Amino acid sequence: MPADTDVPLIVEMRGITIRFPGVLALDNVDFSLRPGEIHSLMGENGAGKSTLIKALTGVYAIDSGSIMVSGEHQSFVTTADAQAAGISTVYQEINLCPNLSVGENVMLGHEKRGRFGIDWKSTFEEAEHHMASLGLDVDSRSILESHSIAIQQLIAISRAMVLDAKVLILDEPTSSLDRGEVEQLFGVIRSLRDRGVAILFVSHFLEQVYEISDRITVLRNGQLVGEHLVEELPRDALVAEMIGRELDDLTAISASAGREVDRTGTPVLRAAGLGKRGMLESADVSVYDGEVVGLAGLLGSGRTELVRLLYGADRPDTGEIDVAGVRQRVQSPRHAMARGMAFSSENRRAEGVVSDLTVAENMILGIQAQRGWLRRVRKSEQDAVVGEYMEALGVRPADPTMPAGNLSGGNQQKVLLARWLATAPELLILDEPTRGIDVGAKADIQRKVAELSAQGLSVIFISSELEEVLRIAQRVVVMRDRRSIGELESSKVNLDHLIDYIAHKEGSVLQ
Amino acid sequence: MTAVETEKAPRNAVFAGIDTFVNRHASVLPTVAAAVILSVLLVGANIRFDGRFLTPGNISALLLNNAFLMVLAVGMTFVIVTAGIDLSVGSVMGFTGILGASMLSGGVPAIVVIPTMLVAGALIGLLIGVLVQYFNVQPFIASLAGLFLGRGLAYVVSLNSIRVEDPVVLWLQTTRFRLGDWYITPTGIIALVVVAIGALVMQYTRFGRTVYAVGGSESSAELMGLKVARTKVMVYVISGLCGGLAGLLLTAFSGAGYPRYGIGTELDVIATVVIGGTLLAGGRGYVLGSMIGVFVFATITTIISFMGAEQSWTHIIVGGLLLLFIVVQRAIVARTSRTG
Numbered sequence: 001m002p003a004d005t006d007v008p009l010i011v012e013m014r015g016i017t018i019r020f021p022g023v024l025a026l027d028n029v030d031f032s033l034r035p036g037e038i039h040s041l042m043g044e045n046g047a048g049k050s051t052l053i054k055a056l057t058g059v060y061a062i063d064s065g066s067i068m069v070s071g072e073h074q075s076f077v078t079t080a081d082a083q084a085a086g087i088s089t090v091y092q093e094i095n096l097c098p099n100l101s102v103g104e105n106v107m108l109g110h111e112k113r114g115r116f117g118i119d120w121k122s123t124f125e126e127a128e129h130h131m132a133s134l135g136l137d138v139d140s141r142s143i144l145e146s147h148s149i150a151i152q153q154l155i156a157i158s159r160a161m162v163l164d165a166k167v168l169i170l171d172e173p174t175s176s177l178d179r180g181e182v183e184q185l186f187g188v189i190r191s192l193r194d195r196g197v198a199i200l201f202v203s204h205f206l207e208q209v210y211e212i213s214d215r216i217t218v219l220r221n222g223q224l225v226g227e228h229l230v231e232e233l234p235r236d237a238l239v240a241e242m243i244g245r246e247l248d249d250l251t252a253i254s255a256s257a258g259r260e261v262d263r264t265g266t267p268v269l270r271a272a273g274l275g276k277r278g279m280l281e282s283a284d285v286s287v288y289d290g291e292v293v294g295l296a297g298l299l300g301s302g303r304t305e306l307v308r309l310l311y312g313a314d315r316p317d318t319g320e321i322d323v324a325g326v327r328q329r330v331q332s333p334r335h336a337m338a339r340g341m342a343f344s345s346e347n348r349r350a351e352g353v354v355s356d357l358t359v360a361e362n363m364i365l366g367i368q369a370q371r372g373w374l375r376r377v378r379k380s381e382q383d384a385v386v387g388e389y390m391e392a393l394g395v396r397p398a399d400p401t402m403p404a405g406n407l408s409g410g411n412q413q414k415v416l417l418a419r420w421l422a423t424a425p426e427l428l429i430l431d432e433p434t435r436g437i438d439v440g441a442k443a444d445i446q447r448k449v450a451e452l453s454a455q456g457l458s459v460i461f462i463s464s465e466l467e468e469v470l471r472i473a474q475r476v477v478v479m480r481d482r483r484s485i486g487e488l489e490s491s492k493v494n495l496d497h498l499i500d501y502i503a504h505k506e507g508s509v510l511q
Numbered sequence: 512m513t514a515v516e517t518e519k520a521p522r523n524a525v526f527a528g529i530d531t532f533v534n535r536h537a538s539v540l541p542t543v544a545a546a547v548i549l550s551v552l553l554v555g556a557n558i559r560f561d562g563r564f565l566t567p568g569n570i571s572a573l574l575l576n577n578a579f580l581m582v583l584a585v586g587m588t589f590v591i592v593t594a595g596i597d598l599s600v601g602s603v604m605g606f607t608g609i610l611g612a613s614m615l616s617g618g619v620p621a622i623v624v625i626p627t628m629l630v631a632g633a634l635i636g637l638l639i640g641v642l643v644q645y646f647n648v649q650p651f652i653a654s655l656a657g658l659f660l661g662r663g664l665a666y667v668v669s670l671n672s673i674r675v676e677d678p679v680v681l682w683l684q685t686t687r688f689r690l691g692d693w694y695i696t697p698t699g700i701i702a703l704v705v706v707a708i709g710a711l712v713m714q715y716t717r718f719g720r721t722v723y724a725v726g727g728s729e730s731s732a733e734l735m736g737l738k739v740a741r742t743k744v745m746v747y748v749i750s751g752l753c754g755g756l757a758g759l760l761l762t763a764f765s766g767a768g769y770p771r772y773g774i775g776t777e778l779d780v781i782a783t784v785v786i787g788g789t790l791l792a793g794g795r796g797y798v799l800g801s802m803i804g805v806f807v808f809a810t811i812t813t814i815i816s817f818m819g820a821e822q823s824w825t826h827i828i829v830g831g832l833l834l835l836f837i838v839v840q841r842a843i844v845a846r847t848s849r850t851g
Contacts, residue, residue: 080736095734097727099538099794100720108724109717109737117715142534159735 007034008071010166010198011056011087016065018051025051027222028065033167033198038189040201040209040230043219044242044299044464049202052219053169056200057089058082070166088160092172094152096144096159103127103140106159131158134188150181157188168192169200174208175300176278186212204300205481206235206503218242239298239503243466256450256472257490261291266325268427268458269341271310274319279305282319283484285460285477287427292449292459294473294490296466297502302482303462304346307429310460311343312336337370340426344416344433346462353412355405359395360386362404366419389418394444410441417445421452428452429460434468446472466498478502541840542788542800548832549803552810560817567692569813575695577809578702579604579757579764583780584787584801585709586753589746591784592713593725594793595650597750599639600757601776602661603632605769607758609665611680612673612768621679629755635661636751640744654747658777661754665770672769675762683763698760705756709798722746726793782833783808790840807832 011033018026026048033039041049054060056067058076067074069085076082079089089095096105104111106127111118127140136154144152153173160168170189174182189212193199203209209216216233218225218241225241270286280302287293295303309316312330321328323339330336333343345351353362363386367377386400393414395407404415413433420428430449434442449472453459463469469476469490476488478501488498533540557565574581583600590597607628614624635657642653675681683701687694713719721742724732733739762768787804789796811832812825 078736079734083736089734091734095728095731097724097731097735097794099727100723101535104720108720108732108735111717111720113717117711118717118720139531139534142531143537146534146537 009033009068010035010070012068013052013056014066014068016052016055016067017063018055018060019063023222025222026055026062029219029222029224031056031217031224032227033200035166035198036193036196037214038193038199038201038212039215039217040203040213041217041219042202042209042238042242043225047219047242048222049219050171051222053089053171053200053202056082056167057087057169083163083165086164086166087169088163088165088167089169089171090153090156090160090173092175094149094156096152096156098143098145100144101141102131102138102144102147102155105144105155106130106140106162108159110162126162127158130161131155133161134158134191136188148181150177150184153177153181153185154188157192165197167198167200169202171202172204173201174203174205182208204298206238206298210235236499236503239499242298243464243499256292256453257470257474259454259474261288261474263288263291265289267322268324269310270322271306272320274306274309274316274321276305276309276314276317279314279482280309280316281481281483283477283479285310285484287458287460289458290453290456291475292453292461292473294469294476295460295462295479296469296476296498297479299464300482301479301502302484303479304431305482306479306484307343307431307460307462310336311341311429313343334369337423337425341429342366342420342423342425342427343429344413344420344431346432346435348409348412348416352416353404353407356403358401359390359404359407359415360400362415363389363400363418363422366423370423385422386418389414389421393418393448408441410445413445414441417448425457427458427460429462431462432464433461434463434465442468466495466502470495470498538790538795539788539797541790541795541836542797542803544839545787545800545803545807545836549807549810552807552814556810556814556817559814564814564817568694571694571699573806573809573813574702575699576764577805578696578698579760580776580780580783580808581702581802581805582705582753582757582760583776584783584805585705585798586750587780587784588709588787588789588796588798588801589713589722590650590750591781591789591791592722592793592796593743593746594729594791595643595743595746596654596781596791597636597639597657597747598651598654598777599635599657599661600750600754600780601773601778602658602665603635603751603754603773604757604761604776605771605773606635606661606665606668607632607755608762608772609668609673609768609770611759611762612675613668615675615677615680616673621677624677625680625759628759629752632755632758633748633752636748636754637744639751640747643747644740644743657751662770662774669768669770672767674767680759680763681766683760684766698763701756701760705753706798706802713798718742718745723794726790726795728794779808779829782829786829786832786836788836788840791837 009032013031016026016029029048029052031052041052043049051060055062058079058081069087074085103124107123112122112126113119124140131138134154134157136158138147138151173185177185189199201212210230213230215227215229216238217227218238220242265288267286267288272284273282274280275282283302283306285293285306295306297303308314310321312332312335315331321330328339360382364377364382367385371377390398390400395411395414404412407415417433433445449459449461461469461473473490476490476498477484478486478488480502488501553565583604587597587600610631611624611628614627615621639653639657642648643650683697686697713722721732721737724737725739725742729739761772783804784801785791786807787800789800808829811828815822815824
């Protein structure tokens, strides 16, 4: 427990547990906020940050635990309840109405009323007063969507001031701001802190977290890892806490990382200086026959953006891509598929598995797309493919006629893997294939990837779990702040080196 | 060099002024465009027909012949601003009309019949609103169900036209308040009052502003703590209520109830609302704009009957205008939105 326990807590969450079907999203988590502090909530994707915030703002109901705000027990049913208790949230995707004026967005639901309904003049005056108190000079009658995201962000904070917020939650507020805008936002945040507002800050930019926070709480896999004063938590200790270094029972899986890869020939894929405005600054990567290349870096470092550019899901502004030594302009995923690539998205449910189709139909989709929709895949051929991969990947339950949506995350991932493997790709791109799935399924997938690459398949493997990357990939490309910052040979580094490399400050955009 | 700069400065000031105006009032522009088109139509027709078009009698008739359309357009504006749609209004008008006529011919006094018509309309609206909000049915489908329900009920009440002889209802249409050559009937006054109330509610009440907020971003409105569910149900109730009132006006106007009244009217109403500057995607639009839209529609109809041409030309011209307006709106939205 921190030293200054004499300050009364404004928010005190104890033993918060939230269950979703099949997942324990939060497991007995404690969290507290003091007035006049900036408190960062850290953790990788799926650690439970958003769930915790949603529990505090009344979006999710808690299964067990207690929430005290200003010393009173609260059970919020709607966001309006939380707002009434003084908790306001500013989200990354700004939750204001783009069609209304700035002033109205600040005041919606709290407009000044005269005898004949809303008194617009004093409503706008009050909005301007609140904005001015944050040093924001904007025409309050202009339409919200005519302003930049940064200004909209500050307008959203002004709205929180109208609600007389005692707690302000900022969820990834800086992810689409440039440096100057971040400075302006930080100025506002600091002045609010000095007025005694408790600020809960979430960002995946380490530099920003260290720049602004007084205190840091780390979550991992839905559990509390620790609460620290910022000066007592060195950067690499933070990264280690976020990523975790449990010795799991997977170490034995493969000597994959140590396997020698012949890099004398032409790479299967080579990209240099690849970039797209607002997504990725610049990244280099190459993959050889039978090689597994890992992409390591924190969330938001540009891993997914890089592979989306490689696969043609987004089009790069700069840089070049060679496929098997030939310069290509990969324009669409179809294009990429025709050149022997396959991409399994990190967003399993939204961009991968079609939940209403059966397991077998999901597996066949890839082949069908490759052949064109008019050429039917014969039933016997379908059965052969489905049978082979159900067996090889150990899909459970072993019933190809089940709707894929009923499978667990791990088994859905296997179905996706089968879909792409069935198209016999030369290069397989896997984005977070093992996130949020159980250890058994994880092991099955890792084993299959190691096995296939030994037979000559080239793989780009993205994972937030660094141990996994080091275990499977022969080479690791490290990403930070939307660029690739270097390459490491897995056999020559250990986890500590890699963490050091990722966390190291120099070269970051925010120094 | 200096000359160039001094010349540049005031021009920039002008552009800045235009910018401020556009940033503040972009959503009014389609409605302004509708008003311009209306003026062009009126003046053009007056020249074409040698001054016989812009007469007090003719303009008064424009309003009175379309009073029911105007009332429907007000209700529809509320719905469309929330990014919904209400296809039921034509049948609701037909149903409440024949229901009222049948009750009146059965000897029920107007003081009971009129509220019954309004409540019947509002109930169908409530049904649609509940389907949309609590059963998550798309507005198109929910109100299509309302359309069939209303029409079916109308046929249940009567298959034939029923004459109305009730003095109160007939008074609504036959009384003429005159001012020189201008005249207006109680039905016209009702339509104008409904427009005024609609415009004030949209502009000066929290409910009205929530309607806009829901149309702009429903999830944001929810997170802002606004009463989204209640508002979404209410707009359909208002539209249904307007349907009931339009049924009364149409019955008074035609002196009879007929179960086939209002077939296809919902589409005319949607067209007038869109021409009046309301964005089908929601979030932008004005009740007064919809009134202008109705006048544009009515003027085109009248011009065509003045010319003695086929009335099908009305629909061709309205269709063309509709396309034009949708394109103009898209352009304006693209111009103001700098985000994303």
